[in-house]
Structures are given as structure tokens and as C-alpha cells.
Amino acid sequence: MRVLLNGVENNVEEDISVIDLLNQNSLPADATVVEINGSIIDPSRFADEKILENDAIEVLRFVGGG
Amino acid sequence: MSFYEVYKQYKDFDYDDFFKNTIKSDVLRALSLDKKDNLSFLRMLSPVAQDECLEDMAQQSHKLTLQNFGKTISLFTPLYLSNICENACIYCGFNHYNHIKRSKLTLQEVEKEGQAIHDMGMRHLIILTGESRAATPPTYIADCVRVLKKYVSSICIEVYSLTNDEYEMLFDAGVDAFTMFQETYNEDIYPGLHPEGPKHDYRTRVDSPEKACKANYHSVNIGALLGLDEWRREVFFTGLHAKYLQDHYPNTDIAVSLPRIRPCVGDGLFQPKSIVDDKAIVQAMVALRCFLPRVGITVSTRESPEFRDHLMGLGVTKMSAGSVTEVGGHSGDAKSEGQFEISDDRDTSAMAEAIKHCGFQPIYKDWDVLNYV
Amino acid sequence: MQEDYLKIGDKILTSRLFVGTGKFGDESVIPKMIELSGAQIITVAMRRIDFSSQEKNVVSYIPKSCILMPNTSGARNAQEAVRIARLAKAAGCGNFVKIEVIADNKYLLPDNEQTIKAIDILVKEGFTVLPYMSPDLMSARRMRDAGAAAIMPLGAPIGTNKGFKTRELVKIMIDEIDLPIVVDAGIGKPSEAAEAMEMGAAAVLVNTAIATAGNSVLMAEAFADAVKAGRKAYLSGFGAVSDLANASSPLTGFLR
Numbered sequence: 001m002r003v004l005l006n007g008v009e010n011n012v013e014e015d016i017s018v019i020d021l022l023n024q025n026s027l028p029a030d031a032t033v034v035e036i037n038g039s040i041i042d043p044s045r046f047a048d049e050k051i052l053e054n055d056a057i058e059v060l061r062f063v064g065g066g
Numbered sequence: 067m068s069f070y071e072v073y074k075q076y077k078d079f080d081y082d083d084f085f086k087n088t089i090k091s092d093v094l095r096a097l098s099l100d101k102k103d104n105l106s107f108l109r110m111l112s113p114v115a116q117d118e119c120l121e122d123m124a125q126q127s128h129k130l131t132l133q134n135f136g137k138t139i140s141l142f143t144p145l146y147l148s149n150i151c152e153n154a155c156i157y158c159g160f161n162h163y164n165h166i167k168r169s170k171l172t173l174q175e176v177e178k179e180g181q182a183i184h185d186m187g188m189r190h191l192i193i194l195t196g197e198s199r200a201a202t203p204p205t206y207i208a209d210c211v212r213v214l215k216k217y218v219s220s221i222c223i224e225v226y227s228l229t230n231d232e233y234e235m236l237f238d239a240g241v242d243a244f245t246m247f248q249e250t251y252n253e254d255i256y257p258g259l260h261p262e263g264p265k266h267d268y269r270t271r272v273d274s275p276e277k278a279c280k281a282n283y284h285s286v287n288i289g290a291l292l293g294l295d296e297w298r299r300e301v302f303f304t305g306l307h308a309k310y311l312q313d314h315y316p317n318t319d320i321a322v323s324l325p326r327i328r329p330c331v332g333d334g335l336f337q338p339k340s341i342v343d344d345k346a347i348v349q350a351m352v353a354l355r356c357f358l359p360r361v362g363i364t365v366s367t368r369e370s371p372e373f374r375d376h377l378m379g380l381g382v383t384k385m386s387a388g389s390v391t392e393v394g395g396h397s398g399d400a401k402s403e404g405q406f407e408i409s410d411d412r413d414t415s416a417m418a419e420a421i422k423h424c425g426f427q428p429i430y431k432d433w434d435v436l437n438y439v
Numbered sequence: 440m441q442e443d444y445l446k447i448g449d450k451i452l453t454s455r456l457f458v459g460t461g462k463f464g465d466e467s468v469i470p471k472m473i474e475l476s477g478a479q480i481i482t483v484a485m486r487r488i489d490f491s492s493q494e495k496n497v498v499s500y501i502p503k504s505c506i507l508m509p510n511t512s513g514a515r516n517a518q519e520a521v522r523i524a525r526l527a528k529a530a531g532c533g534n535f536v537k538i539e540v541i542a543d544n545k546y547l548l549p550d551n552e553q554t555i556k557a558i559d560i561l562v563k564e565g566f567t568v569l570p571y572m573s574p575d576l577m578s579a580r581r582m583r584d585a586g587a588a589a590i591m592p593l594g595a596p597i598g599t600n601k602g603f604k605t606r607e608l609v610k611i612m613i614d615e616i617d618l619p620i621v622v623d624a625g626i627g628k629p630s631e632a633a634e635a636m637e638m639g640a641a642a643v644l645v646n647t648a649i650a651t652a653g654n655s656v657l658m659a660e661a662f663a664d665a666v667k668a669g670r671k672a673y674l675s676g677f678g679a680v681s682d683l684a685n686a687s688s689p690l691t692g693f694l695r
Contacts (some may be wrong), residue, residue, distance in 0.1 A: 006487040025490050031498040033485070033526045040529045058487060060526055064466060064497050065484025065510050066459030066597070066624075066646030095676075101614050124690040313615075345694050376693050 001053040012051065019046040022059070033060045068273055069310045073251060073303060076104075081299055088112040093119045097126060102357050107305050110353035111298045116345055120352070127352035127381045130359045139421050140384040140429045141414070142190035142222070145179055146393045147171050147210055149402050151196025153263030155249070157294065157327060157338075159391075159405045160196045162263065167402040169393050170201055176210045180217035182397035186388050186414045189219040189431035192245060194405075197226035197265055204232045208239040215240040219434040222287070226264065227274045233281035242435050244278035245287040246271070247325065250294040251303035259294060275307070279315035286311060287364060289323035292346075293338035301350040308354075308361050321362025321384065324350050328368050328406040344373060348380060355381035367410040371420070374410055378424045387417035443674065445641055447480075447619055448535065448567030448588045450506060454479045455636065456666040457508070457621065458659065459646025460497055462598075468655050469500040476659035482508045482537055482644065485527050498532070508569065510537040517556035524561050536561065537591065538570040547597040551578035555585055562586030571623050574608035579616050590618055591644065594635065595625025598647050602631045606638065613639040629658075629665030636669025
């Protein structure tokens with residue numbers, strides 16, 4: 001199904017959870033922030049929160065900064 | 067929060083011990099600080115500062131005064147509306163028990179006074195009353211203000227303690243400034259000096275300047291009547307009080323006065339606790355200026371002409387002229403005896419000449435309250 | 440020195456040097472740099488993950504004992520700053536945030552007004568807020584009133600290493616605002632950090648000067664020493680600097 005991932009169109013499987021998405025992209029879940037359609041997903045819900053068609057997903061993390 | 071919390075911190079401070087252990091280099095170090103803390107201020111008030119550092123302090127005070135105020139002296143004149151008083155302050159000529167003529171101005175008389183003051187050239191006025199809500203209630207004061215503001219640009223009240231609402235009411239009537247002397251900051255001797263009447267209450271008195279700040283008065287003037295208690299302590303508390311108001315009400319202009327006890331009716335019954343000589347006044351003034359570079363410093367006609375002239379350039383920024391301390395008195399015969407004896411009875415033009423002679427510009431009108439329609 | 444702690448929010452700090460993690464050529468020096476700096480507060484930024492790159496997460500270079508202070512860099516107004524702060528908090532690394540609202544790409548000067556708005560919202564949500572700001576006393580008062588835990592005025596525009604250009608205005612803030620004042624941005628040399636501390640600043644934040652130094656680890660150590668030196672000098676109080684000349688026409692002669 002089609003989703004928007006960090007502003008870029010992407011195709012992902014149906015019925016995928018947030019943690020699945022992170023794992024597929026080799027991203028650790030800690031110190032990572034996920035926002036779907038403008039709402040922040042609590043890390044405790046990464047396994048349960050399902051991604052739906054046309055969701056706008058933002059995946060962010062800390063980088064060096066001053 | 068109230069200044070009283072600050073007062074309590076220093077109430078039982080061991081001043082004698084502190085002064086005994088202050089040496090000349092302590093004072094010079096204090097003087098060299100860009101921003102002086104409270105105890106540095108106290109060092110500048112010490113006996114050793116007077117004996118060995120007075121000229122150095124005066125030089126810095128002179129520099130700071132010119133930097134912050136320029137070569138100007140603001141002029142104002144007092145108008146006593148009434149001397150009817152319920153208090154029995156033992157050092158005051160208006161003491162309830164003194165047998166003097168009591169009177170208050172009618173609005174017609176106020177009108178005449180206003181005209182006379184205007185003709186004198188004065189534009190900044192301070193109006194005073196004794197303490198009597200019966201004879202001179204806030205509404206009477208407001209009525210007088212409405213008359214007087216036709217003749218002057220700025221009106222300051224030096225009256226009894228009012229409520230927040232009353233201060234606001236008077237502000238709306240046209241008052242823009244407030245003066246009140248704590249008389250003594252010493253909480254323990256205060257009641258004995260003011261044994262009767264509403265002024266007996268220390269807390270109400272010490273909290274009043276803050277009420278005026280809250281009511282948005284443009285300038286607030288405080289001070290202690292020097293001589294009632296040890297003068298160094300009174301000046302210390304005056305400085306702390308001014309700093310407290312400056313810090314909490316940054317948009318209010320704060321000024322201090324250094325009145326010394328003068329002979330008055332009923333004299334002989336009251337003996338001042340400390341001798342406040344000329345050197346003391348100079349030390350107090352320059353220490354205050356060095357501690358609070360932006361505070362206004364007022365000197366009244368309690369002081370002699372020669373002394374007042376020397377104070378110009380040492381820290382003073384406001385002076386009174388054409389003073390009378392009787393009720394009315396500007397337009398003709400006074401209606402009563404004065405509150406205290408005046409030393410400098412120079413009229414406006416003589417005062418202006420003296421100021422110019424010292425190289426300063428007399429300012430009659432610093433600003434005006436605009437009436438928005 | 441005993442008892443010279445810096446309290447920000449609910450944290451008690453012994454180090455008055457905060458460091459940033461941006462602009463490093465090689466981020467692997469960061470752990471050693473932090474160690475030699477002694478810093479306890481470390482700033483980071485928040486960005487979208489680049490799925491194609493396999494960079495190590497910068498957080499893995501920062502000891503768990505340090506306090507992470509994410510900045511809201513990228514925000515051009517209060518709303519964006521608030522959003523970034525909430526995202527950062529969701530990462531689960533504490534509730535400290537440095538508000539940085541910059542709508543000026545030429546000088547990177549912050550927008551005080553938008554910053555005040557952001558502080559107001561974030562304080563109510565339980566953040567410990569440290570705003571980066573242009574040294575203006577009125578704005579600092581409003582930020583304090585809005586609940587900021589400290590105020591961070593710039594020493595000079597970000598990245599310029601120009602040194603402590605805003606010292607006069609910062610001094611006024613130190614004198615008038617009863618909150619820790621942390622000089623942030625523009626500090627290029629350890630001597631400048633010492634100067635800020637001598638003046639009474641509560642701490643300094645240094646990033647570019649360390650990140651772009653020849654030897655970042657050594658420079659971090661130099662800054663640590665400088666901050667300690669400046670702080671000790673401030674606490675000891677300076678000796679009398681005399682520029683008092685003997686007047687030829689004394690002002691108080693009339694009293695004798």
C-alpha cells in the first residue's frame with residue numbers, strides 16, 4: 001500500500017506495525033521518534049500501532065547539533 | 067512579597083560590629099565595584115568611609131550624577147492643603163496635641179494657590195495634608211487635584227496611607243507622583259514615635275510606596291526622617307527600600323530624600339536620637355548615588371542655602387523652592403503655623419540663579435500628564 | 440569548590456560548560472570530547488532519518504549519565520518549535536529543551552517574540568525550557584515570567600566564533616534577571632568563556648569552537664579549565680581597581 005515516509009512516497013505491506021517498519025529499515029527503536037499524520041506515537045505502542053494506506057509518517061532521531 | 071521581608075533580613079544585623087571591622091580598603095573595593103551589593107553600600111556608610119574615603123566617594127557620585135542626570139536640577143514646590151491631623155507624632159509640628167491653628171483650604175483658596183504657584187513659575191507641585199479622613203478625605207484631595215492640574219504639569223501627593231483603590235482613583239484624577247517618608251525604618255521604636263492615630267501602624271506605612279508603584283504612579287519618593295534613629299541604619303534601609311522598588315517596578319522612577327529633623331512647635335519634648343551633621347548628609351547622598359546610580363535624590367528647604375548649593379553636583383537631582391510649610395501661603399497670608407522651620411526661603415528666581423551659578427540648568431517642567439480624550 | 444552547584448530545572452550540575460555535538464567532522468571523537476570537557480548538558484538536534492545512510496545515532500556517542508538537551512533548530516516560529524520539542528520529548532530522553540527559533544538565514548539571529556510564545560506553551564507541558572535569545576532585557580524578563588529555567592543570550596551570531604560581542608547587554612541581564620544566564624553561541628576561545636564566567640554568567644555553551652578546532656578533545660579540555668578559572672575568579676571577588684585620582688578641587692572641602 002502507498003504511504004508517505006519522511007516526505008517520500010513509499011510502498012509497504014498491508015497490516016504492518018511501526019516496529020515492523022523500523023526493523024525492515026534496520027533502525028533501532030530507542031531514541032527514535034515516529035509521527036503519523038501529525039500525531040506522535042508513544043514508543044510503548046510501536047508494536048501495536050498499525051500503519052494504514054496513505055498515512056504520512058515521519059521518522060526522526062537526534063543528530064549532532066549546537 | 068513586601069519590602070518588609072528585606073527589612074527583616076537586616077533588622078537584627080550587627081551594625082556596630084560590621085562598622086568596627088570595616089577598614090579603608092574595604093570601602094575602596096566596594097567603591098570600585100560596577101554594581102554594588104547591599105553590604106558594599108553599608109561599607110560606604112561606615113565611619114571609616116566618612117573619615118578616609120569621602121572625597122573618593124564624592125568624585126564617583128559626581129561622575130554618576132552627571133552621566134545619569136546631566137547638569138540639571140528639577141524644581142518643585144510644596145502646597146499644604148490642610149494641617150488637621152489625628153496622629154500624635156511626637157516630633158512633628160502638626161501633632162494632634164499641639165495647640166496650633168488648624169485649617170484646610172477651600173477649593174476657592176486652592177484655586178488661588180494654584181494661580182500663585184503658576185505665576186511663581188513652578189510647574190511641579192507636591193500637595194500635603196495631615197492625616198484626617200474626616201477633614202480631608204481622598205475625595206477632597208481629588209477635588210483639589212482637579213483644580214490644581216489646570217495650573218501645574220505634575221502633582222505629587224504626600225498624604226496619609228491610602229488603599230489601592232484610592233491610589234488609583236487619585237491617579238485617574240491627575241496625580242502622577244507619590245511621596246511618603248517612613249520616618250523611621252526601626253520597627254521597634256516606630257510605635258513609640260507615633261503613639262496614636264492611623265499612622266501608628268508600621269506595616270501599612272512601609273507598604274504604601276509599593277501600592278503607589280502598583281497603581282502605576284510615574285514616580286515614587288521615599289525617605290527616613292534622619293535623627294529619629296541611628297542615621298546610618300536609616301540611610302541603609304532607605305537605599306534597600308529604593309532598590310527593592312526599582313527592582314520590582316522597573317517602570318517607576320524612584321527617588322529618595324534625606325530630611326533631617328528640624329526645630330518645630332512642641333520642641334523641647336523631643337530629642338533626636340542621633341546627630342546628623344553636614345558630613346553625614348553628604349556621606350549619605352554620595353553613598354546612595356554610588357549604590358543606585360539612577361535613583362533621584364531630593365533635598366528640601368530644611369537645609370540652608372549655602373549647604374544646598376554645595377550639594378549640587380554631589381548627587382542631588384530635585385530641589386524645592388518657594389517653600390512654605392503653612393497651610394496655603396503661596397498666594398498671600400498663610401492660614402496657620404508651619405510644620406517645620408524652613409532654612410532656605412529663596413523664591414523661585416533666586417533659586418534658579420543659584421542653580422545656574424553652580425553651572426546647572428533649573429528644570430521647572432520635566433513633563434506633563436497627557437489627557438487622552 | 441564545594442557547594443558551587445548550578446541548579447537548572449530539577450537537575451543539580453557541577454559543570455558549567457555545556458557542549459554541542461554539531462559540525463563535527465568525525466563524530467566518533469564525541470565521547471572523548473565530552474569526557475574531557477566534563478560537560479553534563481549536551482545539545483543535539485532532531486532531524487528526519489535518512490533511510491539510505493547507515494550513520495550511527497549520535498545519542499550512542501553520549502554517555503547515559505549526561506543530560507540531553509535537544510534544540511528546536513529548524514523552527515522558524517513558535518508553533519514549529521513546540522512541535523519539535525514534543526517530538527524530542529517523545530524520544531524518551533528527558534524533558535530538557537533548548538528553544539531556538541530562527542527565521543533569519545543570513546545571521547541566524549533568534550526571534551525573541553516567537554521564543555517567548557513557545558516558552559509559554561512548553562512550560563505548561565512540563566518541559567524544562569532554556570531559550571536561546573538575542574540579549575534584550577525586556578525579552579529576558581518576559582521569558583522568565585513565562586517560566587524559562589534559564590536564559591541563553593548569544594555572545595555573537597552562531598558559528599562566527601567572533602567572541603563575546605554582546606557582553607554589555609549580557610552583563611545587564613546577569614545583574615537584573617534572577618535566573619541562570621548561560622552565554623550561548625559565538626564563543627570562540629577559552630579566554631572568552633572565562634570572561635563570561637568572570638562577569639557572573641552561570642555557564643557557557645560551546646559548540647563550533649570545539650567541533651572545528653584542530654584537536655577537539657584538547658580544545659574541550661581547555662574550555663573546561665577556562666570555565667572553572669572564570670568561575671573561581673568571580674566567586675573570589677576582584678581586588679580594587681583604582682582609577683581614583685586626587686582631585687585638585689575637592690568636592691567635599693567645604694565640609695572641613
